[in-house]
Amino acid sequence: MSGLKLRSEMDAREASVLRSLVGAVSGLLGERASSAPEDELAALTGLRSGNTAPPDDPRLARLLPEFHRAEPGSPDADRADLNSALRGLHEPEIIDEKLAAAGVVLHTLPEDGGKILITPEEADAWLTALTDVRLALGVVLEIDADTPEQFAPDDPRAPHLDVYHWLTWMQDSLLQAMAP
Template sequence: MRKWSRKNSLSGLKLRSEMDEHEATVLRSLIGAVSGLLSDRASEAPEDELAALTGLRTGSSTPPDDPQLLRLLPDFHRAEPGSPDAKRADLNAALRSLHEPEIIDAKLAAGRVVLDSCPEAGGKIVLTPEQADAWLAALTDVRLALGTLLDIDDDTPEQFDPSDPRAPHLDVYHWLTWMQDSLLQALAP
């Protein structure tokens, strides 16, 4: 992938890059995997009679069991470790039920923008600032999911031992980080 560049045109600011076919395949696959997790979560939401009458959608009131989904859809408030905070649990459940469908919709929409603007066979990519924002959001989601899968934290080394089965995935994580940073730098005036 080439570093993102910033170009002004008559139709406004455009952000440009180029990706080879393998990179496009990897990115599209990762976006598809995260979108699949989110779509599955949305389809598991309980049916609510009041929501059917009012048109207000509700989501699940319980946090996801899957660690990747939990990282993508965290609680709204975290109690201090060791403090019994039952009221916060009720608040989290209510907030999750009310807002999770919109959050999932926004994440899925960002993923669709990437899939729509990233050529399947690789090639040139030209984004508007709004599309770039969606790319940034989708890249964040993919990095969160992959980082959770790899158990990345402050103590994670820059590289795993080549015999570690996670080594290629860490390289992909670093590539996504570079892509996101390059796009952020291109967006900055």
Template sequence: MRKWSRKNSLGGLKLRSEMDGREAAVLRSLVGAVCGLLTERAASGPDDELAALTGMRTGNSTPPTDPQLLRLLPDFHRAEPGSPDADRAGLNNALRSLHEPDIIESKVAAGAVVLRTVPEDGGKVTLSPEQADAWLTALNDVRLALGTVLEIDADTPEELQPGDPRAPHLDVYHWLTWMQDSLLSALAP
């Protein structure tokens, strides 16, 4: 993939890059997988008669059990253990039920922008600033999900031993990080 560049045109600011077919396939697969996880989560929400009457959507009230989804849809409030408000599960559950459908919808919409703008066989990519924002959201979500699977933390080395089964995936994680950073730099004036 080429570094993102910033071009001003009569139609406004455009961000451009180019990727080969393998890169496009990997990106499309990863974004599609994250969107699939999120869509399944949304579909598993309860049917609420009051929501049907009022038009207010409600979602799951309990946190996801899948570690990737939990990373993408964290609790709204985390109290320090032993603090007076440590037992805020009820508040978190209520907030999750009210806001999770919108959060998932926003994340899936961002992923859909990436899937629409990445040429299936690779090639030139041209984005508006709004599309670039969606890309940044989707890339971040993919990095969070992949980082969870790879158990990436502050102590993870830049390179893993060649025999480590996570090594090729860590390279993909670094590529996504570079792509996100390059796009963010191109967006900055």
């Protein structure tokens, strides 16, 4: 391995938490991909098609949002068919990219923690996977602009908010390390 490398280290507990979260998001995405209906035209042409309906799971809906959001009252405000078509065409490759990014994290992150050495391309994959984990976790924690920095100690979401902040810090640190 030659060229620029980014170095870091994680202890065993951090590595376990991150591997678990990335694995969970990968599992959601994999289930979504495998739920796509069989398409005879896709089988004949070799072009893959995906689900045309948006995901029911709010975490997946955040990871795979609608493609087109019309302004209320605009002529195309009720164009659900446009979103269906775009979703069917593009969702498989979007899921593939997200799963590939997660795979890079799982491949480059030592199972028991330790030194991490990644290329800039692998760092991009880490950023993608961290974003996906933060989006999914943010849905579960109901993160929005009004979310406090900390939940009350008796709030069952409190420890998970700490993890969310840790992921945010990790993502920010990686971005700073990649900056010229």
